[in-house]
Amino acid sequence: MRRKRELSKEELRIIHTRVSDEEAIDEFFKHCYLKNLRQATIDYYRNEFMATKRILNKELVDLETSDIEHLIMISKERIKITTINTRLRALRAFYNFIYRKRLISTNPMEDIKLLKDRHKMIDALExxxxxxxxxxxxxxxxxxxxxxxxxxxxxxxxxxxxxxxxxxxxxxxxxxxxxxxxxxxxxxxxxxxxxxxxxxxxxxxxxxxxxxxxxxxxxxxxxxxxxxxxxxxxxxxxxxxxxxxxxxxxxxxxxxxxxxxxxxxxxxxxxxxxxxxxxxxxxxxxxxxxxxxxxxxxxxxxxxxxxx
CATH class of the missing domain: 1.10.443.10 (Intergrase catalytic core)
Incomplete structure (x- = not known):
């Protein structure tokens, strides 16, 4: 049987040396510090990463698109749409970076869109x-x-x-x-x-x-x-x-x-x-x-x- 042109995900994992969560996150935060991001922004990223790992009980570098979709479904029962989108923005920044650095072979956030939310009336004082x-x-x-x-x-x-x-x-x-x-x-x-x-x-x-x-x-x-x-x-x-x-x-x-x-x-x-x-x-x-x-x-x- 003739081999397929592209390697499967399992075969890619064999070829590529697996990076750990700690290594990937350290690289991301090094990037954040070099960009001189505020400490509050770095803390926000860290909190969202830890929350995601806690909810899914998996390493970030092992997540696939289906895992992110599962995270969204779980989150919709617990938190507001704006809070979910806040988490997705943090994950997008992380995965875009480590994918560009070739620390992962596929980007699980590539096809994930932010959730649509109704614009609420903005309170202002009379x-x-x-x-x-x-x-x-x-x-x-x-x-x-x-x-x-x-x-x-x-x-x-x-x-x-x-x-x-x-x-x-x-x-x-x-x-x-x-x-x-x-x-x-x-x-x-x-x-x-x-x-x-x-x-x-x-x-x-x-x-x-x-x-x-x-x-x-x-x-x-x-x-x-x-x-x-x-x-x-x-x-x-x-x-x-x-x-x-x-x-x-x-x-x-x-x-x-x-x-x-x-x-x-x-x-x-x-x-x-x-x-x-x-x-x-x-x-x-x-x-x-x-x-x-x-x-x-x-x-x-x-x-x-x-x-x-």
Missing amino acids: NSEIEKLLKVMRDEKTFVGFRDEVIFLVFLDTGIRLSELVGIEIGDIRGDELLVRKTKNNFERTVYLSEFTQQQLKRYLVIRGQLDTDALFINRDNGPLKSHSIQGRFTRYGQLAGIEKRVSPHTFRHTMAKRMVMEGIDAFSLMHLLGHTDITVTKRYVNLWGKDLKRKHGKYGALKGLRL
């Missing part, structure tokens, strides 16, 4: 809800309450992420500009502060005083403020204010985006301010809240002013 939150913070009459008011104003003014806010240092404030250095994509960007936020920041700095840390926002022990503390505080403020929406730094980011869109900002400018690398996400905000496009077309239409 004027009355913003005022209620400010009142709750001001009623405390404490350093923490005033600090949180300033944090709230910075969130609403700039739309920065929670991880970006905790990375702000005093030297990053430059008048009406705020330099955001510790970003999700490692690209620094400048955002802008309103006159009122600048005034409150100056008052906060006086009360904060000179300390050993350069971190702008501090806790009661004069140490850098942590992300989970900020999230917990605003969840509590939302409950005290009787707001049914989720009150979080991400909600404030959406609120900033909505207010900017309603005032007529273009998608590219908003994309820069929010630090998006893909305009698709930014355009979603515009599509949601750009309700005055008809009016703008009437005002700026290409035929306006022509003698036709």
Whole structure:
């Protein structure tokens, strides 16, 4: 019998020296460090890899497409679609890399697509809800309450992420500009502060005083403020204010985006301010809240002013 042109999977395994999970993952993380990815991104990859191995009870280098499909089916019964897609993105990055490096003979993620998910409505705060939150913070009459008011104003003014806010240092404030250095994509960007936020920041700095840390926002022990503390505080403020929406730094980011869109900002400018690398996400905000496009077309239409 004549042999087939291509070797079978079993024959390929015999020819190729099998790489271990530890070796493959080490190579991948070496690649991540050389690309200077954030530690948070590396931790995300590590957590998703460990979760996948735990669920399937197999080594990553031994997984086939059928295993990934089985993982998706199991996961759909346990976690949200967005969480499944987050895991699939991590696995795709890993397998694409080790396949390019020829550490595996086939890529199990090659034909795997992200799951389609319905776009949920994005919560954003109304004027009355913003005022209620400010009142709750001001009623405390404490350093923490005033600090949180300033944090709230910075969130609403700039739309920065929670991880970006905790990375702000005093030297990053430059008048009406705020330099955001510790970003999700490692690209620094400048955002802008309103006159009122600048005034409150100056008052906060006086009360904060000179300390050993350069971190702008501090806790009661004069140490850098942590992300989970900020999230917990605003969840509590939302409950005290009787707001049914989720009150979080991400909600404030959406609120900033909505207010900017309603005032007529273009998608590219908003994309820069929010630090998006893909305009698709930014355009979603515009599509949601750009309700005055008809009016703008009437005002700026290409035929306006022509003698036709």
